[in-house]
Amino acid sequence: GAGVSQSPSNKVTEKGKDVELRCDPISGHTALYWYRQRLGQGLEFLIYFQGNSAPDKSGLPSDRFSAERTGESVSTLTIQRTQQEDSAVYLCASSLEVGGGSPLHFGNGTRLTVT
Amino acid sequence: EDQVTQSPEALRLQEGESSSLNCSYTVSGLRGLFWYRQDPGKGPEFLFTLYSAGEEKEKERLKATLTKKESFLHITAPKPEDSATYLCAVGGSNYKLTFGKGTLLTVNP
Helix, strand or coil, X not given: CCCCEEECCEEEECCCCCEEEEEECCCCCCEEEEEEECCCCCEEEEEEEECCEXXXXXXXXXXCEEEEECCCCCEEEEECCCXXXXXXXXXXXXXXXXXXXXXXXXXXXXXXXXX | CCXXXXXXXXXXXXXXXXXXXXXXXXXXXXXEEEEEEECCCCCCEEEEEECCCCCEEEECCEEEEECCCEEEEEECCCCXXXXXXXXXXXXCCCCCEEECCCEEXXXXX
């Protein structure tokens, strides 16, 4: 596809359940980023990948959050034992290269609601 | 730590009424300043990258400018379809983009 694809677009889960969010980046993009957007807040950095490696995991809110990327393509963000404060839109973005000077191209996000 | 502050938080304009949005930033080793547009229920859509003070970029009714401390997004003769949230972000030496909270622009017909 031409753009970044995320699935599911919406996810409603019960507190305590695990969820897995998927991101398909633009083909050929080396860098992949996950951000979280809460209502009325700015985008909060979670993690980035350079190839399949995650050099900076500093934004992950707790050890309940993990992410992986395989084949320098698809990435999954997993949240274990979900809490209500995890409710947010999770945005994935990819860029040609890591370095701070390359624009990110975003998907439309996964809206997660924890009940 | 990199920081981005956008003002105003919300701006309401009449169609044709030009204005500017502000993005003030502090960053360690600026690699790029980025402007995005975000529509409800969608991800941010990339508009511009600015790399150095004095640089300007234009796209239709939008023009972005950059100084060493801030960037402006000028909107000339806006139309209702320009209504959206406009996000500013900086990329520094830590390789991640830091975003502001955005300006919600509403253009009334």
